[in-house]
Amino acid sequence: MLTGVVVSGLVLGAASLMTDIPGSGQPEAVALGVPAGSEFDRAREDREADLPRAEDGVEPGQMPKVDAPAPDDLSSLEGADTDPAERPVTSEDTDGLSAPGAGAADSGLDPGSDTPVLPSPQAEEPSIPEDETAPDISTDPAQPAAPEVTPEVSAFGETEPDPPRDPEEDAAGTGEDAPDQDVADPPAPAATAPDESDAAGAGTQAEPSGDEEGATDVVTDRLPTVGEDPAEDADAARDDSSRRPAIEVNAAPFENPEGKPLMSIILIDNGDSPIGFEALESFPYPLSFAVDASWGGATAAAQRYREAGFEVLVMANLPEGAAAADAEVAMQTVLDAVPGAVAVMEGTDSGLQSTREAAGQLAPILLDTGHGLVLLPEGLDTTRKLAEREGVPAATVFRDFDSKGQDATVIRRFLDQAAFKARQEEDGIVMLGRLRADTVSALLLWGLQDRAASVALAPVSAVLRAGN
Numbered sequence: 001m002l003t004g005v006v007v008s009g010l011v012l013g014a015a016s017l018m019t020d021i022p023g024s025g026q027p028e029a030v031a032l033g034v035p036a037g038s039e040f041d042r043a044r045e046d047r048e049a050d051l052p053r054a055e056d057g058v059e060p061g062q063m064p065k066v067d068a069p070a071p072d073d074l075s076s077l078e079g080a081d082t083d084p085a086e087r088p089v090t091s092e093d094t095d096g097l098s099a100p101g102a103g104a105a106d107s108g109l110d111p112g113s114d115t116p117v118l119p120s121p122q123a124e125e126p127s128i129p130e131d132e133t134a135p136d137i138s139t140d141p142a143q144p145a146a147p148e149v150t151p152e153v154s155a156f157g158e159t160e161p162d163p164p165r166d167p168e169e170d171a172a173g174t175g176e177d178a179p180d181q182d183v184a185d186p187p188a189p190a191a192t193a194p195d196e197s198d199a200a201g202a203g204t205q206a207e208p209s210g211d212e213e214g215a216t217d218v219v220t221d222r223l224p225t226v227g228e229d230p231a232e233d234a235d236a237a238r239d240d241s242s243r244r245p246a247i248e249v250n251a252a253p254f255e256n257p258e259g260k261p262l263m264s265i266i267l268i269d270n271g272d273s274p275i276g277f278e279a280l281e282s283f284p285y286p287l288s289f290a291v292d293a294s295w296g297g298a299t300a301a302a303q304r305y306r307e308a309g310f311e312v313l314v315m316a317n318l319p320e321g322a323a324a325a326d327a328e329v330a331m332q333t334v335l336d337a338v339p340g341a342v343a344v345m346e347g348t349d350s351g352l353q354s355t356r357e358a359a360g361q362l363a364p365i366l367l368d369t370g371h372g373l374v375l376l377p378e379g380l381d382t383t384r385k386l387a388e389r390e391g392v393p394a395a396t397v398f399r400d401f402d403s404k405g406q407d408a409t410v411i412r413r414f415l416d417q418a419a420f421k422a423r424q425e426e427d428g429i430v431m432l433g434r435l436r437a438d439t440v441s442a443l444l445l446w447g448l449q450d451r452a453a454s455v456a457l458a459p460v461s462a463v464l465r466a467g468n
Contacts, residue, residue, distance in 0.1 A: 245370025247393055250342045251461040252286065252311045260456035262428025263418060264288060264463045265443065266345065266374070266397075268315065271295040273435035280440075281308050284447050288460040289435075290315040290345045290374075293334035302338045311459040313374060314338035317347035320354050324361040327352075331365045342461045343372030343393070348403075351376060352383070359383045363390035372464040374430060376400075393464035398429040402439050411442035412449075419451045427467035430460060 256262070270292040280287070289305045290313040291298045302312040316334040318327055335341065344366060346352040352375065353359045363386055366373055372393040375384050387394040398421060401414040415431070422429050433439045446452055 247342045247370055247372045247461050247464060249370075250306070250311070250340050252309055252459045254286065254458050254462045256456045256458065256462070258456070260454070261419075261422035261425065262458045262463050262466055263422045263431065263455040264428065264458050264460040265431045265433065266290050266313065266460055267439070268292070268348070268432070268434045269301060270315075271297055271301070275435055275437060275440060277304055277308075280310075284444070285452075285457040286310070286459045287443075288313060288342075291338055291341075292347070293337040298337050299339075302340055306340050311342050311461055312338060312340055313343045313345040313460065314341040315345045315347045316352065317350045318352050318354055318358050320350055322355055322358040324357045327358040327361040328365055331362070331369075335369060335371070341371065342459075343374055343464060345374040346376050348376070351378070353378050360386060363387045363392050366392045372461065374460065374464075376432075388468060391468070393461075393468045395427075395430050395460075395464055395467060397432045400432045402433045402436060406438075408438045408442035408445065411439060412446045415442070415446045416449075416451050419455045422455045428458070428463040430463055 264286075266288045268290045288311040289302075291302045291305075292315045294317075295301075298314075302314075305312050314334050314337065316330060318330055322330070331344070334344065344352075344362075352362060359382075362373060362383070366387070367390055372395075373384070373387050375381075375394065375396050377396055381396055384394045384396050398418055399414055401411050401418075406414070411433070418429055418431050433443075447457070
């Protein structure tokens with residue numbers, strides 16, 4: 001049976017291959033006949049195309065002539081009456097006017113009467129009120145009767161009044177019976193040579209009252225007298241200054257009446273500057289000098305600056321990896337080297353912010369001594385913020401304008417930028433430089449410019465206290 005199925009399949013396959021597929025042949029082209037008389041394939045006549053003709057223009061000789069307008073002809077008005085009418089004559093004489101004739105007698109109107117005709121019945125005219133009499137006002141009111149006073153009966157007998165005294169008796173008895181009165185001091189007599197008897201009596205002086213004993217500790221500015229000890233006054237003044245912060249005691253006088261933005265310039269003096277001190281004595285505006293505490297002549301240099309009216313800072317550096325105890329010892333040493341300093345400034349070598357422990361110890365030390373703190377830019381300025389939180393006047397240098405040996409032109413440009421920045425800062429800014437010839441020359445020239453007049457050049461203590 002399987003064989004039959006296979007044979008049937010083979011036969012059907014062979015039959016399908018031999019049979020053509022419907023529609024597989026190509027279509028045959030059939031020629032289409034053109035109907036007679038349609039002229040579909042008629043040849044066209046080859047002739048020249050007709051172009052549009054241009055319109056003929058108007059020749060110059062054929063233009064129509066326009067006559068000139070004729071002048072106005074007034075011949076038609078020769079017979080017309082063009083004379084103006086005569087002015088009417090009016091008579092101003094009114095004497096000849098006659099009065100109007102009288103009307104009919106039965107009209108009921110009397111032309112000679114001015115009384116108007118009123119309707120009947122006529123209401124009565126309102127009467128004018130008579131003047132009211134003014135109220136009788138008395139300007140001298142009667143005084144109330146005085147109440148009767150009944151004499152009081154007392155347990156004491158009545159005393160008779162004293163008889164009037166003679167003025168002469170009053171004058172004679174004034175020294176004995178008159179009460180104490182404030183009498184004006186008599187005028188001072190003219191200065192004369194003292195008599196020997198007066199000089200002898202002058203030795204007797206009134207003893208001080210007991211109320212003045214409690215004022216022995218008061219310090220005044222009067223000159224010392226014989227018997228007083230000037231050392232006691234000096235000790236009292238020294239005790240008063242020791243209680244005040246060092247930034248106030250050692251500060252230079254400064255005033256800013258116009259309220260301009262503050263700008264302070266600090267110059268570093270480490271002992272190797274060729275500029276003499278005489279060139280700085282007459283500087284036109286305040287400067288502050290940072291004296292290196294490690295320099296042997298720091299104390300003498302600071303004293304010269306202070307005597308010239310400049311403020312002095314002590315510049316210090318802490319060793320790398322310094323602890324809190326190291327910071328305390330180092331601060332005591334540098335402050336002793338420059339006793340008149342208003343603040344401590346961070347040095348340009350290792351500085352004061354090498355470790356967090358040492359930097360954190362600066363605030364309590366300076367708070368106890370009363371000095372300010374000037375730091376170089378470092379990170380997020382954390383040390384300055386901590387010092388201000390503890391109550392220490394502190395500031396950060398805005399720019400070191402000659403650390404790379406800049407010339408005077410570049411330094412003046414930096415100072416212009418600092419003056420512009422100072423107007424944006426509420427507490428002022430601090431600039432840092434060195435005691436160099438180019439720096440001093442740039443500062444002198446810049447002080448004459450208009451940009452310098454827009455700020456108040458102040459000592460560093462003014463900027464430190466402005467922020468606190």
